[in-house]
Amino acid sequence: MLDIRNLKRKFGGIAAVDDVTLRIEKGEIVGLIGPNGAGKTTLINLISGYYYPNEGKIIFNGKDITRERPFVRAKMGISRTFQNPRLIGNMTALMNVLYAIIGKEGEKITLHEAYSEAVYYLDFFGLLKRRDVLANDLPIYEMRLLELARALALKPKLLLIDEAMAGLNPAEAERISALIARIRKEFDLTIVWVEHVLRILMRSVERVVAMHYGKIIADGTPEEVSRDKRVIEAYIGEEI
Amino acid sequence: MVRLEARRGRVIIHFYSRKFEWIIEPRYWKNPFIGLIIWLLIPPIILAISQIVPISVLSILSTLIFANILCILAIPLTLQIIGTGRVNFGPHFFAAIGGYTSALLSKNFGFSPLATLPASFAFGSLIALGLSPITIISRGLYFVLITLLLPFILLEIAYWQSEIFGAETGIPGVPMLFDTGNIFQDVILYFYLSLAIALVYLLISDRILRSRYGFMMGVINEDEEVAETYGINTTKIKIPTFTLTSGAMAIAGWFIAHYYGSFTGPAWLYPSFLILILLTTTLGGKGAIYGVVISAYVIATLREITRVAFGELSIVVLFLILLLLLYFLPEGFWGLYRKKRYREYFPTIKIRRG
DSSP states (O other): OEEEEEEEEEETTEEEEEEEEEEEOTTOEEEEEOSTTSSHHHHHHHHHTSSOOSEEEEEETTEEOTTOOHHHHHHHTEEEOOSSOOOOTTSBHHHHHHHHHHHHHGGGSOHHHHHHHHHHHHHHTTOGGGTTSBGGGSOHHHHHHHHHHHHHHTOOSEEEEEOTTTTOOHHHHHHHHHHHHHHHHHHTOEEEEEOSOHHHHHHHOSEEEEEETTEEEEEEOHHHHHHOHHHHHHTTTOOO | OEEEEEETTEEEEEETTEEEEEESSGGGOSOTHHHHHHHHTHHHHHHHHHHHSOOOHHHHHHHHHHHHHHHHHHHHHHHHHHHHSSOOSOHHHHHHHHHHHHHHHHHHHOOOHHHHHHHHHHHHHHHHHHHTTHHHHOOHHHHHHHHHHHHHHHHHHHHHTHHHHOGGGOBOOOOOSOOOSOHHHHHHHHHHHHHHHHHHHHHHHHHHHHSHHHHHHHHHHHOHHHHHHTTOOHHHHHHHHHHHHHHHHHHHHHHHHHHHSSBOHHHHHSHHHHHHHHHHHHHHOTTOHHHHHHHHHHHHHHHHHHHHHHGGGHHHHHHHHHHHHHHHOTTHHHHHTOOGGGOSSSOOOOOOOO
8 A cells, every 4th residue: 555665854964764665555554663763753744745755755555656745645545643733723623624524525525514524523533522612722632532533534545643642641542542443443544653652552553663763673563573672772771 | 762782792772662682793793784884874974974073074085095995905915814824015015016007007008997907906916926936935934025025126116217117206197087076076986986895805705715715725824734634735725815815906006096196106115004004904803804994994094193193203103002902902803802712713613413
């Protein structure tokens, strides 16, 4: 489904993503881990089109999307969430999801259909009661849920989740993890999930890719990666 | 018999046993024409007052025409700010383009005002289309600086090519729109014409903001990158918005040229006029096109009052008052009537329970 070939992105003299080659099959759920500054978010930004690579190619469903703009990728079915939730703060939760649906579908959907869809996604994430609350007034947990609802409302084929658990307490993190598992099952998604909370991530994914200094240092099942020497070295002092 | 009762946010008129309720917030007006009728009735009201109190009707109407000119510039500017997510500091540049186009075409080629109207719109839009890539390549301070420089460049050109543009004397001999021989009648006609243009802009802007296109513009205004994540082609929205709204601003120049019978670029291209336009937009309230009308009238009236009362100090006093208004009304005049919950500029959609 997603084929990344020799991808390179430099910021000044530093290569944030350095010669990354990665293949993700349809239906997979891949955890992307690595210490701070490993290049995980940059890779997500490259896949979603926020940055363009200096070298390399990104192929999605057989099409070269390396130079496509983010909106084209969104229309093709790549959807993402952000490390710091980027919601439209002075619009209500409902409007945030509704605008996503209208933006994606354009003229193809009636407003009435768009409302019912928006309500469906809000309900799925348990946010229906909070639909009239401004996005800025939501607590961080609900902001993360709303971001996921918005990303799902775009009917993606590939969902890129950038640290869905940052700033959440353990119980909330567990709930988010369960929700992501449910999303994958119900919506038949391929998911790339960047996360720092390794304890939960390792339980939730089938494949883990570890990055360090812009390079992929390990790729395999959670057990394999957690035993990998280079990964342990990269996370000095951190238990996996 | 007849009793007025003021409640929070509404006025109740008791007429014998009947009750008429009028909600002050215009969103809830059962009849949006009430606002329009008040606007249309301004000249007769002033005339009636002039019968009782000695006031100069002509100078008051000229002030109100200036307020309408501010509306004609500030309404498209508000729409442009929403649709491009950037604040254009050169609305008076586009007005001057329209003004010069009308003046030059009518003076040199004998175009009638009806022919210069589409010409100034087309030429203003064309220039804006040529400039529109700046909405893609620049944002923030860079966009502000680029748009701020445009009027100064035009000003320099006006001085440099003074045989064509007339520099400070302007281009005289532009045919007037109305020449009935009665100056009083003419001014009233000019008032209603400028009001009609502002009203058309208001209705078009309202329709656009409530459409899907307006939804997308709203997202771009909030966060362009998020808009792209939604699958919105931001270029496809920003460029037409910038082009057409700038063309709409050029029509203000057309009106100015045919109202004064001449067009003097330096009178309109200096920042003092720009500041009035920007204040009209800001004091209207964020993204509030109806608020713009209120603020245009307040600003034009204040400008005239300070001019009469303070003479040389008038500009200082005017800007001090406007500064205080900005400080005390962070959400503009429109915000005065709004509940906190409705901060977003599109109506919240209600969904029935169950």
